Amino acid sequence: MASMRGGKAFNARTRASRSIKRAADQREMAELEAKCATLDSLGAATFEALPLSRPTRRGLQRAGFVDMTPIQAQSLPHSLQRRDVLGAARTGSGKTIAFLIPVLEVLYRQNWSNIDGLGALIISPTRELAMQIFDVLRQIGALHTFSAGLVIGGKDLKHEQGRVRKMNILVATPGRLLQHLDQTAGFDCANLQVLVLDEADRILDMGFANTLNAILEHLPSERQAMLFSATQTKRVKDLARLSLREPQTVSVREADACTPEHLEQYYMVVPLPQKFDMLFSFLRTHTQQKVLVFMSSCRQVQFAFEVFCKLRPGLPLLALHGKQKQPRRLKIFHEFTRMKHAALFATDVAARGLDFPAVDWVVQMDAPDSADTYIHRVGRTARYNAHGKSLLFTAPSEEQGLLRLLKAVDVPISVIKPKDTKLQSVKDQLQSFAFQDPELKHLAQKAFVSHVRSVYLHKDKDTFDVTKLPLNEYAASLGLASAPKIKVVKEAQKHAQAERAASRGEQEEEEEEEEEEEEEHVQERPSTVAKVRTKHDRMFGRTNNTVLSQHYANMRDSSDSSDFGVDDDDDDLLTLSRADHDLGDETLDNHVAPSKRQLRQGASKKAMALAGKRGLSKRTVYDEDGNARELYELQNEDAFRALGNVHDQIRQHEQEESARMADADIADKERAREIRREKKRKAKEQERIMMESHGGAPSASAEYDDWDGPRLEDLFPPGDDAPAPAPERKRAKTQAADLASQEELALRLLGA
Template sequence: MSTKAKCIEIENVALRKRNMKRKLKQKMSREKLPSEFNENNKTQQKAESAKQESIDHSFESVGGIISEKTLKGIYDMGFKNMTEIQEKCILKILNDANRSRDIVAMAKTGSGKTLAYLILAVEQLVHKKFSPELGTGCIVVCPSREICIQTHQVMQELLKYYDFTCAIVIGGCSRQREVEKLSAGATFVIGTPGRLLDHLEKTDFQFKKLKCLIIDEFDRIIDTNLHREMMQMLRLLPGKRQTMIFGATRSKLTSAFVKVALPNRPICVGKRDKVEEATVEGLQQGYVICPVEKRFHFLYTFLRSNKQKKIMVFFSSCASVKFHTELLRVLNFSLLSIHGKQKQQKRTETYHQFREEQCGLLLCTDVAARGLDFSGVDWIVQYDPPDDPNEYIHRVGRTARGEGTKGNALLILQPCEKRFLQHLKQASVFVKQFKFSWNKVADIQDRLENLINNEFFLCISAKEAFTGYVRAYESHHMKDVFNVRSLNIAMVSKSFGFRTPLHVDLEECVKNEGLRSVSRKKQIRKQENTFIQIQSKKKIRA
């Protein structure tokens, strides 16, 4: 063999070895889809855990700066140690001379932000020697009714040893009763932006001595076009107050809002480094690639094999939640559902019921994705894809909540949606591919089609869910991934149990898609311009 031939042979052997190593590495990086996950990097986790244990993170360690009554309330709720965001906020604000500095706190979902700002609010009023006779001393703004109810419950526990009172003002409840509570004097008021603004403008109650304003989930408030209500509220409230803003995700709009709401330089807490993961440590995340016509088969099999777990399944529309709730009940599943078209009383009852369950199944839309605290959720399943990486983060934030807890998240994607993984990676969200055997997935297509064909009301519900799914796809603003033209309507119809494809005018969908996209861009520009104009006016006045 010539020298040249030997060199070629050596290079080929080296190349084969490199390829074998790369394949082995890829294989090891992928996880199978078991009911429970093995812990990765145990040695590293033990070392980090030992390091953390050497530092005192207990509430007892900050007993010198937190009032005894507040600490009693915290202990009665079962909390002994502070989370990272709680420790940072408490030390930075309560160690300050006047305790009145404005604060912007960014932290991952499930990190304990609610308790952090409620402790700060109570301590602010205690420090200022605020008397209940002075009226309302603190207002907490939350983006949804459910988050308001949840926050109100925590506040009631925290105020257990105080004479302070707390009122909640949200849509769907008696406005007259709210007026009576506010007029009688409520030290703390928790509510949604629209309802709070309504009372500030029309209800005769004392809020001119306000010491503290808290805006929770402010990123969602801005994203849901409630910025006008917020700006009007800021104008009505006393200027000399402490303002605390808490959120989990950032955008140009949220940054612009912060500059307007907090003109004086605030304390910034929890500024996340780009390379740090955007989700909590105890969360195991993965995805599966599943053809659209097989999605329900996969979901059915997964739920059947995890009946003893506590699971939340996310859908893109209210109609889809309604249909799959009815369908799964026919298939002998016991479950709950929550979505935006339900009455407030029903949503509240469902929230409390699922919260108390040890194992169970909840189907929901993104109305339940932000801020709600359900203990012990084992799995988050995203049956329909989220609107963007931020929405993904808030969805998976319903599990692995609090320090030391664990949870699992599963994202179901069609082959044409794989590019969404790149967007997640850019947002510092890292997910692994879960592998599974298709021969273990139950084929229930005939049963599904027979049900849709024979059950009249279930068929109507399926058609509405199909329409909702297509509309959600056409309104998706990540067009490079979720393009309505990439949908195979025949296969989508099959996934909802229809033997023959339902009619959809894709050209009309594309036209509507374009109009919505233009409208969204105009809306964002208008919001940005609003904040810029307000900033300019403030500078001129100064």
């Protein structure tokens, strides 16, 4: 009984303490609501001056946040009063804290719990930025009892579906959030209190406009909304009209425009083929600093990371781009955050909102596609009150256009020149790497194509002209033997040619009119021979700045040349003179020279020969007697008809050729017979000489087979010059063979 009474007393005390605590919390919430209603937007400079709850205040102290930035001082009074806020401030100005504090305070004052469901939704454009927001939320909201979750792509969807229904605060990317809204059962946003859109301009630029509209259809209309971005564009304002109700516009524009206050900005004129040399030299001289290098495409980041790992500039290297898997991106993000000295090659995926501590240099190897992209890139350094520097590599053809672009948004930037003694070339090493590693060569080709395509797709076509790029030199700087063929380059060249042709149209029309006037003037004076300048004459008459100009001039000046085209007075061994191939005046007397238009429209070769200087090409052949004649002897029609009927000429030609061929056959046969007779005579002479040297010819008897002397077939092997067997020898062999066969037959009969 005593234990029962003691248990009841304990429960009573517990209920009493809970009631007291609940009453104290309610009084605190009421006081906070009253203070927020009378909050002056310009009177607070520190977080201590704001009416914040004890968990939030202690969380800020633990995280080291004491003084407020301008965007926080101007936006927090409105957001704590549950008003919609449209905020714009330069990157690194503390916008994350500006919307996380209202999220925690609004839910705290409403005594939000797990059974109430989702109370706050924060949408971020990239996974890295969403993770960074979630980390800050865990720091300043560690003493609150809210449940918070991170929903980004690249993770297991089913694992997230089991937990997302229990979250009070959710940080998400647009694509994965919409997937949960459509597919996760029980995920309800009907009680949503606060909606935050961070980096709204970046969300729209990345193509999430339709996704964002679909998300807004799932959310209740009665809610508080905050929209923050570094720039206020027309698309952002249109989005604000759809998602905000009578928003309080908070814009912080300081003397240094949108860029950080303690940022030193420089640019360097670097030709495209020398950018890798300049980047390597820069890293070699900044090995004890933290460098963030921006490039325009994922392939360029991959290639730069691979080759610089082989080159070893002297500091740790990392790469961050959109083609990496989510766990890999998370690992690289945290590694670069912890490192003191490192270089990170990244695309614009790391340009928005990411807070890398203590970045000393931001190097933009490729030009940004807009002024907003430039502002976000350089905003990765000199964050809050820290100091930093930025360096932009610009090609000579891009310098003026980029300066105009940055001047339009009041970005202070000055030129800087490199030290020639510090510049190192890596071209030969890259060529060696590409030769030894086919995969690296393929990656270099991909990097080349992606960079050229990024230039082609740039909005400012006057500044970024792909037809003006030194493609062969740039390919060689990547280690490639030649520039890969790209379709967009051909299209750009065709477009440029069409524009040049259109601009030359009027000039060509004027030239044709002048030519027509000259032609009419020549026809009025037919006795005067007009000298027409062909394209070859114009080529030899050029005096442009090439190494062959003087050579063409020497070939043209041949008035004092000899018959072989060599000037006797010229001592230059390799200088030739062009012979004069003008036709005689008697050929041109009865002909009017055609105009250049007629020649261009397809005048006959004969007219061109009469008008030009060189005439038709001729080919000379020689007969058996050595007499020269033309291969094609041309004559006019009247001379041909004077020879008679064409059929008679054909028959006469056939008869003459037949007689000539018959005579040739008789002569060939006679020569063949003479050759055979000569061979026989030589054979007989050789046999006679051989027999006389061995005591005369053998008799026609069987002893011939036992003769030890040299035989005719041994002395003369079969061939063209071998003598034929003598008839007497053939008869002797035959008689001996018959006699031997008869004797053999007689012996067989006697033996039988």
